[in-house]
Amino acid sequence: MAATRPGSGATSELAASVGLTDDDLIGMYRVIATARAVDERMWVLNRAGRIPFVISGQGHEGAQAAIAWPLERKKDWIAPFYRSIATCLAFGMQARDILTAQYAKAIDLSSGGRQMPGHYGNVANNLVSLSSPVATQMLHAVGIALAAKIRKTGQVAMTSMGEGSSNQGDVHEGLNFAAIHKLPFILCVENNGYAISVPVERQLATPNVADRASGYGIPGVIVDGADVLGCYTAAKEAVDRARRGDGPTLIEAKVIRLTAHSSDDQQTKYRSAEELAGLTANDPLPRFRAQLKEAGVLTDELESQIAAEVKKDIDEATDFAENAADPDPSTAMQWVFAEQWPGETPPAWGFGGSHGTEGHEGDKSAAEGAVD
Amino acid sequence: MALKTFIEAIRETMAEEMRRDEAVIIMGEDVGLKGGVFLATDGLFGEFGGDRVIDTPLTESQIIGTSIGAAMNGLRPIAEIQFADFIHPAFNQLVSEAARMRYRSNNGFGVPMTVRAPYGGGVHGALYHSQSVEAFFAHVPGLKVVIPSTPYDAAGLLRSSVRDDDPVLFFEHKKMYRSVRGDVPGGDYLVPLGKAAITHPGTQITVIAYGLMAHYALEAADVVAEEGISVEVVDLRTLRPLDKETVLSSVKKTGKCLVVYEDNRFLGYGAEICSIVAEEAFDYLDGPVTRIAGPDVPGVPYNHVLEDWFMVNPEKIADGIRKLAAY
Numbered sequence: 001m002a003a004t005r006p007g008s009g010a011t012s013e014l015a016a017s018v019g020l021t022d023d024d025l026i027g028m029y030r031v032i033a034t035a036r037a038v039d040e041r042m043w044v045l046n047r048a049g050r051i052p053f054v055i056s057g058q059g060h061e062g063a064q065a066a067i068a069w070p071l072e073r074k075k076d077w078i079a080p081f082y083r084s085i086a087t088c089l090a091f092g093m094q095a096r097d098i099l100t101a102q103y104a105k106a107i108d109l110s111s112g113g114r115q116m117p118g119h120y121g122n123v124a125n126n127l128v129s130l131s132s133p134v135a136t137q138m139l140h141a142v143g144i145a146l147a148a149k150i151r152k153t154g155q156v157a158m159t160s161m162g163e164g165s166s167n168q169g170d171v172h173e174g175l176n177f178a179a180i181h182k183l184p185f186i187l188c189v190e191n192n193g194y195a196i197s198v199p200v201e202r203q204l205a206t207p208n209v210a211d212r213a214s215g216y217g218i219p220g221v222i223v224d225g226a227d228v229l230g231c232y233t234a235a236k237e238a239v240d241r242a243r244r245g246d247g248p249t250l251i252e253a254k255v256i257r258l259t260a261h262s263s264d265d266q267q268t269k270y271r272s273a274e275e276l277a278g279l280t281a282n283d284p285l286p287r288f289r290a291q292l293k294e295a296g297v298l299t300d301e302l303e304s305q306i307a308a309e310v311k312k313d314i315d316e317a318t319d320f321a322e323n324a325a326d327p328d329p330s331t332a333m334q335w336v337f338a339e340q341w342p343g344e345t346p347p348a349w350g351f352g353g354s355h356g357t358e359g360h361e362g363d364k365s366a367a368e369g370a371v372d
Numbered sequence: 373m374a375l376k377t378f379i380e381a382i383r384e385t386m387a388e389e390m391r392r393d394e395a396v397i398i399m400g401e402d403v404g405l406k407g408g409v410f411l412a413t414d415g416l417f418g419e420f421g422g423d424r425v426i427d428t429p430l431t432e433s434q435i436i437g438t439s440i441g442a443a444m445n446g447l448r449p450i451a452e453i454q455f456a457d458f459i460h461p462a463f464n465q466l467v468s469e470a471a472r473m474r475y476r477s478n479n480g481f482g483v484p485m486t487v488r489a490p491y492g493g494g495v496h497g498a499l500y501h502s503q504s505v506e507a508f509f510a511h512v513p514g515l516k517v518v519i520p521s522t523p524y525d526a527a528g529l530l531r532s533s534v535r536d537d538d539p540v541l542f543f544e545h546k547k548m549y550r551s552v553r554g555d556v557p558g559g560d561y562l563v564p565l566g567k568a569a570i571t572h573p574g575t576q577i578t579v580i581a582y583g584l585m586a587h588y589a590l591e592a593a594d595v596v597a598e599e600g601i602s603v604e605v606v607d608l609r610t611l612r613p614l615d616k617e618t619v620l621s622s623v624k625k626t627g628k629c630l631v632v633y634e635d636n637r638f639l640g641y642g643a644e645i646c647s648i649v650a651e652e653a654f655d656y657l658d659g660p661v662t663r664i665a666g667p668d669v670p671g672v673p674y675n676h677v678l679e680d681w682f683m684v685n686p687e688k689i690a691d692g693i694r695k696l697a698a699y
Binding site for chain 2: 077079111121128136138144145147148155157170173174176180334
């Protein structure tokens with residue numbers, strides 16, 4: 001079978017089977033490959049002492065790209081979580097936006113260097129700013145969906161989180177409210193089996209998070225997170241349902257966590273070597289690549305071309321982020337509110353201080369004891 | 373001018389804001405047909421319908437969290453927490469989310485949301501229907517905290533709060549809902565956030581108060597005036613941002629400062645006022661910066677004798693003024 005060329009609008013049997021074009025499939029593949037490559041770069045930079053902290057999405061990328069795909073960029077909303085690199089890339093962020101966040105530079109689109117890496121979100125892409133207390137974003141997405149319904153904008157709001165976060169009370173309160181009002185809302189739980197070190201058996205009394213959906217009278221759908229097109233199909237159905245006004249859906253994607261929880265975690269303390277070795281069988285990247293090749297959508301040539309483009313993109317983004325300016329302390333009291341308040345007292349030491357990289361470069365404390 | 377109760381001023385202002393701007397919605401427990409347990413939203417469900425006056429489940433975190441989300445997608449929610457005592461399940465949403473959204477997104481997102489909650493004791497509300505919670509939230513940069521004391525200010529400050537682009541906590545002393553009346557002019561006037569008012573000019577002692585205590589401070593000022601003590605009462609109106617200028621210029625004039633608050637004394641909001649006065653008006657002080665505040669017990673007890681013991685009142689404030697005047 002002859003491979004389709006990007007931009008040709010061709011539709012292979014595989015693409016047609018899920019109502020997409022080959023460009024969509026290649027687009028998803030590119031997001032997944034970029035997310036993986038950015039993620040791997042982050043770890044290299046961390047271990048080289050260039051960036052203090054990494055929190056990773058490796059293993060989640062297939063589900064993330066596919067589930068974000070049916071949502072409309074710059075119209076619909078996503079409240080992501082800290083592993084959502086592929087989600088953010090699928091929704092409009094670029095590798096450069098991820099890497100400037102890793103370096104916490106002034107130009108960082110998500111927070112201007114104020115937040116830890118992994119807290120992606122920016123208004124230009126309708127990606128909600130994220131905090132660290134888990135699952136708080138649940139209610140923001142539900143509120144966005146409520147506003148969409150009241151304002152009749154036709155928007156859909158989705159949030160994603162791990163199965164660990166799904167145990168928080170805000171998730172219950174949000175699902176209940178979204179279901180009562182049939183809000184255009186989707187909860188995507190990316191279940192990788194661990195809340196840092198605590199395995200899923202000690203987090204859930206039922207085998208699946210999706211089992212809880214029946215308690216809210218909404219569909220709970222389980223998908224294999226390595227089956228990219230299966231994830232897409234489930235998400236498409238949920239988006240259509242939400243857009244029709246039929247209410248929320250809970251999608252649970254069974255994914256794998258290929259890395260430690262973060263650069264400060266040593267997962268060999270709680271995961272066996274056998275378990276870690278077996279993970280690659282469910283890695284979405286090689287699986288999707290093989291599927292696309294078998295369907296004739298991706299050739300060796302196109303694969304190499306995409307790999308080279310992704311590498312170039314990430315190399316340039318790394319250099320850009322490395323050389324970008326740090327935020328200036330004179331800006332540190334800005335944007336507490338929309339306007340300046342003279343009543344807020346600046347610190348006794350003013351706004352001076354080192355503007356250099358001293359302080360975190362060469363600081364190995366973040367990586368201490370973390371060997372994955 | 374029309375004479376209105378405190379709660380009438382609040383209710384009518386919400387109705388006017390909802391007529392003026394269809395982005396304004398109300399969300400809370402029993403705010404719909406019932407019109408709220410204090411009837412603050414009475415009649416609004418009938419006028420604006422269930423899409424804009426939303427009865428929620430008993431889920432305070434959801435009330436605040438979905439208001440934050442709705443505010444980010446074009447609405448201006450007024451969230452009602454039935455009693456300030458019940459706001460704590462939403463503490464995370466207020467402190468970790470609403471307060472930090474603008475700062476953490478480097479001005480990408482804002483949360484134009486007003487959270488109304490009745491607070492305060494002296495109404496036989498016991499431990500869980502009497503609390504003053506302003507200190508928890510005034511501590512957090514990114515939250516504005518407003519406590520009006522008159523119907524005029526309630527209307528003007530509520531308008532400013534609803535139209536503000538950042539989260540405002542608007543605490544209403546429940547004992548004042550029907551006991552306090554005042555003139556409220558028609559028309560679309562604003563009382564700006566962050567501006568205190570001198571409600572009783574005087575020369576010898578500055579008494580700083582807010583909410584119900586602003587009334588009690590006025591009563592105490594009248595009592596001690598007969599004894600020849602001239603008191604200047606500053607009603608803060610907005611706790612954060614604080615109108616430091618009015619506070620400090622009054623203290624610099626009188627040389628003495630008494631801070632009054634109903635909340636527990638230890639680390640209460642007034643402690644910060646004392647600290648600012650001590651730091652920034654030291655050269656002008658002619659006596660210790662003092663406080664009259666609620667006792668440090670975990671709540672207002674129910675029995676009326678115990679409740680009376682807990683509550684700050686004009687007599688207790690007058691005693692504090694006399695002691696300070698003796699310096």
